[in-house]
Amino acid sequence: xxxxxxxxxxxxxxxxxxxxxxxxxxxxxxxxxxxxxxxxxxxxxxxxxxxxxxxxxxxxxxxxxxxxxxxxxxxxxxxxxxxxxxxxxxxxxxxxxxxxxxxxxxxxxxxxxxxxxxxxxxxxxxxxxxxxxxxxxxxxxxxxxxxxxxxxxxxxxxxxxxxxxxxxxxxxxxxxxxxxxxxxxxxxxxxxxxxxxxxxxxxxxxxxxxxxxxxxxxxxxxxxxxxxx
Amino acid sequence: xxxxxxxxxxxxxxxxxxxxxxxxxxxxxxxxxxxxxxxxxxxxxxxxxxxxxxxxxxxxxxxxxxxxxxxxxxxxxxxxxxxxxxxxxxxxxxxxxxxxxxxxx
Numbered sequence: 001x002x003x004x005x006x007x008x009x010x011x012x013x014x015x016x017x018x019x020x021x022x023x024x025x026x027x028x029x030x031x032x033x034x035x036x037x038x039x040x041x042x043x044x045x046x047x048x049x050x051x052x053x054x055x056x057x058x059x060x061x062x063x064x065x066x067x068x069x070x071x072x073x074x075x076x077x078x079x080x081x082x083x084x085x086x087x088x089x090x091x092x093x094x095x096x097x098x099x100x101x102x103x104x105x106x107x108x109x110x111x112x113x114x115x116x117x118x119x120x121x122x123x124x125x126x127x128x129x130x131x132x133x134x135x136x137x138x139x140x141x142x143x144x145x146x147x148x149x150x151x152x153x154x155x156x157x158x159x160x161x162x163x164x165x166x167x168x169x170x171x172x173x174x175x176x177x178x179x180x181x182x183x184x185x186x187x188x189x190x191x192x193x194x195x196x197x198x199x200x201x202x203x204x205x206x207x208x209x210x211x212x213x214x215x216x217x218x219x220x221x222x223x224x225x226x227x228x229x
Numbered sequence: 230x231x232x233x234x235x236x237x238x239x240x241x242x243x244x245x246x247x248x249x250x251x252x253x254x255x256x257x258x259x260x261x262x263x264x265x266x267x268x269x270x271x272x273x274x275x276x277x278x279x280x281x282x283x284x285x286x287x288x289x290x291x292x293x294x295x296x297x298x299x300x301x302x303x304x305x306x307x308x309x310x311x312x313x314x315x316x317x318x319x320x321x322x323x324x325x326x327x328x329x330x331x332x333x334x
Binding site: 039051053070073074084089091095096103104106107108110171173179180181187192196202214216 | 258305
């Protein structure tokens with residue numbers, strides 16, 4: 001690693017650190033809730049490496065805890081993480097010169113927070129031949145923070161009284177994620193349709209109502225947005 | 230099925246999505262409908278999860294100010310809109326839930 005590569009790496013890590021303020025409580029909640037949904041501590045910690053995607057990990061816990069079949073869990077998680085394909089497309093032109101092992105590594109680390117840090121950096125400074133070290137620094141900082149906060153949640157969980165309605169943390173966390181995303185009428189319509197359909201079809205077996213409701217909401221938003229543009 | 234197998238399958242799907250266009254090196258582009266629908270995915274998926282948690286009680290619709298989860302959820306939406314903070318949304322939501330359960334319990 002040359003000096004400028006090291007500088008890029010550290011700059012990437014530094015760019016990510018402020019975002020850890022939001023990530024840390026989220027990781028702890030995940031650790032607590034995953035245990036409450038019947039996962040073993042080993043599975044809880046391993047999932048933070050295997051999936052490395054906060055909201056998808058929470059979704060996984062809820063679906064598995066509710067006894068949803070494997071195909072529904074994988075379909076729901078895939079749907080929720082579709083946005084990562086968008087990040088992949090945005091980043092792809094900047095990585096074409098790199099060897100395959102770099103592409104695999106950076107793809108694994110490509111999350112909401114890392115993409116946000118990368119986008120900010122690309123907007124404010126000129127391209128550098130060592131920019132991939134910046135991506136790696138941001139990615140590893142998030143990865144480390146996520147693993148630590150997950151472990152903290154697992155440790156904390158044993159000390160919380162069982163009478164607390166901890167399961168309510170899940171909808172509250174999702175509300176905190178969704179509300180800032182609703183910036184226009186089409187987005188609001190997608191949320192209202194998804195929520196209404198979810199309540200109407202909640203009786204469907206295998207939690208299939210979730211899939212139906214999510215697709216209905218997406219279709220509603222798409223119809224309005226497609227007409228507007 | 231084994232939780233570990235489902236987890237690995239989810240992990241592979243997620244990794245495949247993140248790698249997709251990086252591996253394709255810009256040779257593939259999105260169809261227009263896909264680009265348009267993508268921004269709605271997180272909002273639709275997560276709202277579909279939240280709404281039944283707030284509005285249903287043992288499978289039945291409970292649309293009333295006496296429903297502590299519904300009241301706490303509505304207040305949490307307001308807090309999230311103002312603060313945009315996961316932490317404050319959690320603190321406020323749990324506080325209202327506790328208060329409501331205490332008052333009506």
